[in-house]
Amino acid sequence: MQPALRIENLWKTYDGPPVVKGISFDITPGEIFGLLGPNGAGKSTTINMVAGVSRIGSGKVEVFGHDTVRDYSRSRRLVGVMHQEIVIDNFFTIDAALKMHAGYFGVKDDPAWRQMLIDRLGLRPHLGKVMIKLSGGLKRRFMIAKALIHKPRLLILDEPTAGVDVELRHSLWDFVREINDEGTTILLTTHYLEEAEQMCGRIAIMNHGEILAMESTYDLLKRCGRQELVLQLQQPLDRLPQELLNLSARLDAKGTVLSLPVPPGEGSGSLLGRICALGLTVEEIETRQPSLEEVFLDLTGLRNGKGSSR
Amino acid sequence: MKLSLKGRSYSRWQPFWTLTNKEIRRFMRVSSQTLLAPIVSASLYLFVFGATLGERISVLPGFSYAQFVIPGLILMGVINNSFANTSSSLFMSRYLGNIVDLLVTPISPPQFICAYTLAAMVRGLGVGLAVWLISNLFAELPWAHPLAAIAMAALASFLFAQFGLVAAIFANNFDALSMFNNFLILPLIYLGGVFYPISILPEFWGTLSHLNPLFYLIDGFRHAILGVGDLPFAVAFGVAGLQATILFTLAAILIGKGYRLRN
Incomplete structure (x- = not known):
């Protein structure tokens, strides 16, 4: 089966040492894959290279068999990204921005799908507001709707629940599970390791630009956990x-x-x-x-304060 | 309602039209700044040079000063607003970070440039049209070669839309962006023959003015409207076209490579 995402020997360097060091992994269609690591591990850089926000240093990324550089037009249509930072265009209302975002992907507006996203994410009472007037939580909800408006086959969620209240967090994960049940592959990063443990079938732990461990959540806990x-x-x-x-x-x-x-x-x-x-x-x-948190701390060396010393 | 992710169909040109539409709606939403303010400013120029000085000065035989200066004022509106549209929109997107909304989409670099350019031309030519309509209160223009005039205005708008894109990519902050406007475009406009014909300058300054890229745009546009100019129309149009090609190529290379747009 063709992988939903294939990353081969991916490198990235800004000014200084490499921030992503030759990582490789595949994500199987339909799975929820967690990419975990401390701040500065290289997770967001990796995601940005997959999504097209950052140029690839060297290596190769394919989405459902489409190269993200040579065949970017096809590959980007298949990816929806919710970025870690709040990214909105202050000029437009939620409804107008969603219609526009579908258009950017070459997708004709599907009112039923748009309305469903609006309802499921609790955005209905705020439709007429311009973005600048939305609270932080509403902006995050909007960003999820935006990432899904073109019906991507691979959904990338970069810290989707950062700064989100407990109720919204639960409803958000329920929604993500539902989307996944419908066949959308999910690539997820989160700082809430308990959530990753519950959500992800497979997990990769990343630090200093390298993948330290990658296996099913169960095996990871069994092998590395105490x-x-x-x-x-x-x-x-x-x-x-x-x-x-x-x-x-x-x-x-x-x-x-x-x-x-x-x-x-x-x-x-x-x-x-x-x-x-x-x-x-x-x-x-x-x-x-054993909890994923313990495994994470052991693998990244953070338990003993070694994690940031390299 | 049940979730269904089925039914994906794509249109090749939809991204381009969506971005163009978004860029037009962006400036329309703040039309008091983007349309009204430049029209009021141009109207003040028209009042000063049309109603007060227009009949008392003549710099070109056979034409009132108002008739001489109006083509330059129209083109000034076109240039300033075409530049302002692309430069402020792209710079703000970079500054606020929402440029990533476009970077993750299948919009190609040519579609990206054309959409920004088309919206800037709508604004620039819209302001130019408004200035011309208001100018009818002060003087009537002969419109010697109307198609050539429209082509020249469109070329000026296109050229400065490209320049706006390039400026937005290179500018690191608001100060740098306003420097392009205050220390480059404004002096070039004022010294490019909007308010006087280059032919009346002393030889040295006249020759120097030929190095001003805006001279060709302004002279060509005025030539098309009044039927007389410092240069043959074809020369003015050719030089302006060359400048536009160079800037378009530069913008295409920068945006194609994602320079300062993609990390």
Whole structure:
């Protein structure tokens, strides 16, 4: 099957060291793919090269088989982008701007589709307002409608929920899922890792212009994440025994809650047995599944403050 | 309503017409600044040179000063507004960042240039037409070669629309953009023969004026309207056409490469 997006050995340099360093990946049609990384990782630069906002340094980008440089006319019709920064034309109302944006893509106005986007994104009461009078949240909603007005097959959402309230965020993700169910491929960047975990079937973690990991969200969490055992002790401990210190265990301030990562290759039952053998009496047991945030922090080196030092 | 992403059909020329339409609507929305202000300003010139001085001065035998100066004032309106339209629109798009709305679309560089140019010509020639209509209150023009006059006005508008695009790409801030207007276009207009024929200047200044690209536009336009000029019409039109070609090529190269537009 032809990939929705193919990136091959993509490089980009501004003034100074490269900001994107030879990355390659494919996105399968119909999937929701997350591109995660700390600020300055190269995510937006990558997205801008895909969308045509930035020139490609070297390498190749194809959208549904169409080269984004040689065949830009076809490839850009297939892509809808919601940029991270609020991008609006203050002169026009929501309705006029949506009609215009469809026209830029060579698409005849489809009133039913336009009205549906307006309704689904809660823009109806604000149709007559010029952009400059819209709140930040409304501008973001408008930008999603704008990205979808020409019915793209690949929708790129660059931090779509930044600065958006909780209610809107939920309705927005529901909408994105619905769009995806209809067959639109989604490329997503977000700082809310919990959202990425819930939304994305596959994730790439990027830092310093390189892809550090890329696999299904499940595999990524399983491979890179560390399950944690949290134990409520019957008797408080003054200090941790050396064996537990070797296992990177932590004790809370009262000395009654013990947390420690389950070592790779060892089950939580076996670990619990080792703890009990030390003479500790356990009152309650809880196992915590690894979160994408932990994986992200480990892979990017941000947990230990190493992330921005390179 | 159920979402349906089916039914995509594309039209090749739709992006061009949409952008042209948007650019026209942009200046129409602020018509008090973009149309009314230049028309009022030109009307004041017409009043000064038409109603007060027009009958008392003559710089060209057989014509009143009002008749001499009106073609220059019409062309001044055309030039200023064609330049202002492309330069301010493109610069503001760069400045506010909404240029990315166009960069992600399939609009080709030629479509981009033609749309901006066409809208600028509508504004420039619209102001020129309004100035001519108002000028009828002060003097009647002979319109010796009306088609040549229209062609020259269109060429001037086209040329300055290209110049506006180039200026918007090179300008880093509002100051730089206004410098193009205040320190380049305005002096060239005033020294290009709007208010006096180059032939009455001392030889040195007359020769120097031939280096002024606007001299050819103004003289050609006046020649087409009055039937007399400092240069043969074909020479004036040819030189202006050459300038327009050079600027169009430059604009096409810059926009084609995305210079200062795409990162």
